[in-house]
Amino acid sequence: MNKFKKFMALGLAAMMVTSLVACGGSTGNAKNKKSDSSKGTTVTFWNSFTGADGDMLVKMVDKFNKENTDGIKVKMDISSDFDSQLSTAFAAGEGPTMILSSSAYRFTYGDYLQDVSDVFDKTDLNKDDFIQSYLDYCSDGDKTYFVPFQVVGYYMYWNKDLFKKAGLDPETPPTSWDEWQQDAAKISDSTKNIYGSGISYDYAYQIAHIMQRFGGLAVTDDNGTWKANFENNAGYENFLNMYKDMVDDGDNPLEADTDSMMSAGQVGITVGGPWVTAGLDTAGVDYGIGLIPQGDAGDMNSVEVIGFGITTAASDAEKEAAYKFIKWWNTQDKDGSSPALEWSLQNGFPAYTYSVQNNKEYKANKKLSAMSAANPEAPTDFIVDSNFPGINSVLSDVIPEMINSVAFGNSSVEDALAKAQKSTQKIVDKYNK
Missing domain, CATH: 3.40.190.10 (Periplasmic binding protein-like II)
Incomplete structure (x- = not known):
């Protein structure tokens, strides 16, 4: 995939081990903060991951659809024309439940994105496990538009x-x-x-x-x-x-x-x-x-953060179901593995959580270790202030x-x-x- 397609998330081309207690990682054993309104819900999920990484994303979504016990179905649509597809849907008062895009999309589509800062209240994801500078990149003021999915640095x-x-x-x-x-x-x-x-x-x-x-x-x-x-x-x-x-x-x-x-x-x-x-x-x-x-x-x-965003087209039940998918993506199993870890290992993108960074398999990967910032809390702004549209x-x-x-x-x-x-x-x- 060429350099501009990889940065499609910026909107210029298609619009990218310690114990869990010690590092704050999420596990599947904690009691989930949830209601039952999302059971049997379909989550429409749009993105533009058309390459080999998209093939992996398809497999991961299929895995969630088979594994989750709430009957939630994530219906994914991958399109090379994602940006036009999204703008047309929003203009018509429609849209998917969830998107995967650059956090820079908050400048273009901020009016159509819900605040997702409550994901840490409505799931057992630990906010302290997420590297704060990457969360800041996905936010504007006290509103968070995206939950980190992938960190793209040079x-x-x-x-x-x-x-x-x-x-x-x-x-x-x-x-x-x-x-x-x-x-x-x-x-x-x-x-x-x-x-x-x-x-x-x-x-x-x-x-x-x-x-x-x-x-x-x-x-x-x-x-x-x-x-x-x-x-x-x-x-x-x-x-x-x-x-x-x-x-x-x-x-x-x-x-x-x-x-x-x-x-x-x-x-x-x-x-x-x-x-x-x-x-x-x-x-x-x-x-x-x-x-x-x-x-x-x-x-x-300096990085660009790709993240999960929930649109204003999503109902409360759909938002809750999407949160369960995001939680699943970031939840470690008993062996310390998670979809987020698998994504980093296979696609070569550094982690956005401390629990993945501290995973033994991740730390053993020389490329990922070299890509991981010596000071992850250093300013992540890329060429302009991260809130400049x-x-x-x-x-x-x-x-x-x-x-x-x-x-x-x-x-x-x-x-x-x-x-x-x-x-x-x-x-x-x-x-x-």
Whole structure:
């Protein structure tokens, strides 16, 4: 699945062991806080998981339908046209019981989503087991729109063979951006079309995850007023100068698809989502995976959170039945397994609960352990304040123009940032009225 389809949840492409007592995990043994109104209820469940992950989701839903003792039936509809399907249904005063989407959907469809913060009162799910920063990402004020299902972050990947050939320790990736640039210079070999660094001018999400390490968020909350943060941002200026220097020095290709180059063994270090591992594994690349180096902007854990949402079309009984499915998804059996754990292990996405993170099988998975934030409670905002509704415009309009103008020499770094400031200010002004 390509990078934009994986981030369909943002609305730009299809619109992504300790004891249970100690870690606060849920078990199937606790007494459930429930009524009987959901018995025999059908839950309509819409999402856009059309790939291999969708096949697994189908199996998991079928398993719930067979296992639950309340006669609840989850009827799932997976569509590549999910966003249009949803907007059409809402416009007609209809819709599914439950959706699975990016938490950013609260900006577009907030009026059609119910507050799900009471899921912890109406089930025996333990709120303290959920990493708070991810719950915060799914909320606005005191209203929670989604219950976390999947955390989508970006990570650093490095080619161990290229590190060895460059005389670098293959088990010691760069921990700072100065080290990144220095290692890239050592790895690059123009005679073999090998580049030490793989930052793409055509990959807005990758650029955003990196540049915010340098200069923080592109849109911030200034005492209730949205504020653009491009112009005179020393961190952004440093990032763009570093990128331009590596391109000019031949250490970073002026190419769009750096993921494919990484899989082909032509790139030493890059940044991408969990799906990058599929291409690397298929190509037989010996690689490492770790967290993106932090920068001057401080500790952060920029992610996108995909979650379960309950629509206003759902009756009380349907909402209760959907809650039972969400509870089942996050409930561990006597062996410590759960659908949430199985999903992380098979699809390669890090956990959003402490109980899954502390599971022995999860901790034994080197990829997942490497993807799990050292400080999961660090700010999770991705490129803009997590409550700013205009994130899509910043990602689709502002950042691509900025990086392209620098990459192809159409403007200086200062001019590119000044133009990005003006473009972002226009977006910000729409939401400051």
